[in-house]
Amino acid sequence: MLHRNIDRRQPMELADKVAVITGGASGIGRALAAAMARRGVKGLALVDQSEAVEDVAAKLNAEAGRVFAIPFQGNTTDERFRASVFDAITQKFGRVTLCVPAAGITRDDLAVRVDKNTGRARIYPVEQFKLVVDVNLIAPVYWALEMIGRIAEDRAARGLKRWTPEEGMQGSVVFIGSISSQGNRGQISYASTKAGLEGAAATIMKEAMFYGVRCSVIHPGFTDTPMVRALGQDYVAKNILPFTQLGRLIQPEEIADAICFMLANAAVSGELWVDAGWHAPA
Ligand SMILES: NC(=O)c1ccc[n+]([C@@H]2O[C@H](COP(=O)([O-])OP(=O)(O)OC[C@H]3O[C@@H](n4cnc5c(N)ncnc54)[C@H](O)[C@@H]3O)[C@@H](O)[C@H]2O)c1
Numbered sequence: 001m002l003h004r005n006i007d008r009r010q011p012m013e014l015a016d017k018v019a020v021i022t023g024g025a026s027g028i029g030r031a032l033a034a035a036m037a038r039r040g041v042k043g044l045a046l047v048d049q050s051e052a053v054e055d056v057a058a059k060l061n062a063e064a065g066r067v068f069a070i071p072f073q074g075n076t077t078d079e080r081f082r083a084s085v086f087d088a089i090t091q092k093f094g095r096v097t098l099c100v101p102a103a104g105i106t107r108d109d110l111a112v113r114v115d116k117n118t119g120r121a122r123i124y125p126v127e128q129f130k131l132v133v134d135v136n137l138i139a140p141v142y143w144a145l146e147m148i149g150r151i152a153e154d155r156a157a158r159g160l161k162r163w164t165p166e167e168g169m170q171g172s173v174v175f176i177g178s179i180s181s182q183g184n185r186g187q188i189s190y191a192s193t194k195a196g197l198e199g200a201a202a203t204i205m206k207e208a209m210f211y212g213v214r215c216s217v218i219h220p221g222f223t224d225t226p227m228v229r230a231l232g233q234d235y236v237a238k239n240i241l242p243f244t245q246l247g248r249l250i251q252p253e254e255i256a257d258a259i260c261f262m263l264a265n266a267a268v269s270g271e272l273w274v275d276a277g278w279h280a281p282a
Pocket of ligand 1: 022023024025026027028029047048049050074075076077102103104105135176177178179219220221222223224225226227228
């Protein structure tokens with residue numbers, strides 16, 4: 001069936017939309033907030049557990065010459081905090097239709113290592129694994145579901161049922177995966193969570209289109225943010241740069257640009273690898 005009456009520009013734009021970004025005080029989340037401001041988003045919740053989120057929001061607003069970014073300091077694994085962020089930003093700017101839960105952590109270590117002195121095997125601590133799962137997998141999925149739930153409720157209140165293309169897109173989610181989802185030494189917990197997001201996104205994509213919401217995953221390669229800088233210059237030079245085709249770290253602005261494209265272009269689904277041609281060494 002042809003839909004000639006679709007406004008073809010509408011699904012392509014971020015202008016006047018309301019967004020939630022977690023991990024917004026640093027790296028990719030921060031660059032994404034700036035990129036969204038340039039594309040005219042009306043308002044966004046900038047969420048981070050770091051108190052730096054206040055300063056970052058103030059700077060973004062000064063750069064944009066308007067108050068669009070509202071800082072929220074808290075832990076993304078806290079359900080009440082999550083609901084309160086959505087309540088507050090919706091009250092200020094209107095319904096949230098863009099969600100990029102970018103907050104993430106690493107707790108890198110080999111899955112199994114044998115102590116040279118005792119000969120005993122030490123396996124990766126399960127508490128660490130659970131923490132990384134909570135922050136990198138469960139929290140991003142629930143921030144997305146919070147938005148989708150509110151969109152679904154709003155539609156139900158208006159008597160709307162299955163979404164139709166004539167309505168235009170109602171919302172968009174981008175999860176931040178990683179090239180590590182394909183396997184990376186020393187990242188048993190991190191890699192598992194990033195691969196987990198692929199399954200979550202594929203399922204949300206199938207279910208949430210009932211409400212007109214899309215979901216996809218971006219897999220950044222090594223990007224020049226505090227997370228990667230924490231590895232140290234020597235490590236980056238020896239273990240990362242030789243395996244990229246670009247011969248440099250990716251800039252957070254490059255990832256932000258790709259995320260905006262994924263959010264705005266209704267034809268994009270699935271996964272996008274923005275990895276500078278990185279291939280994991282065996
Ligand atoms: N930098 C890379 O090379 C790279 C590559 C692939 C994927 N990623 C992913 O991109 C996302 C952003 O990473 P980044 O490189 O910008 O890292 P970053 O460390 O610069 O920023 C992450 C931010 O998330 C916040 N955060 C962490 N846990 C939180 C929590 N529980 N509640 C609230 N805030 C929390 C931190 O305070 C920090 O400001 C992460 O999901 C990361 O896994 C990064």
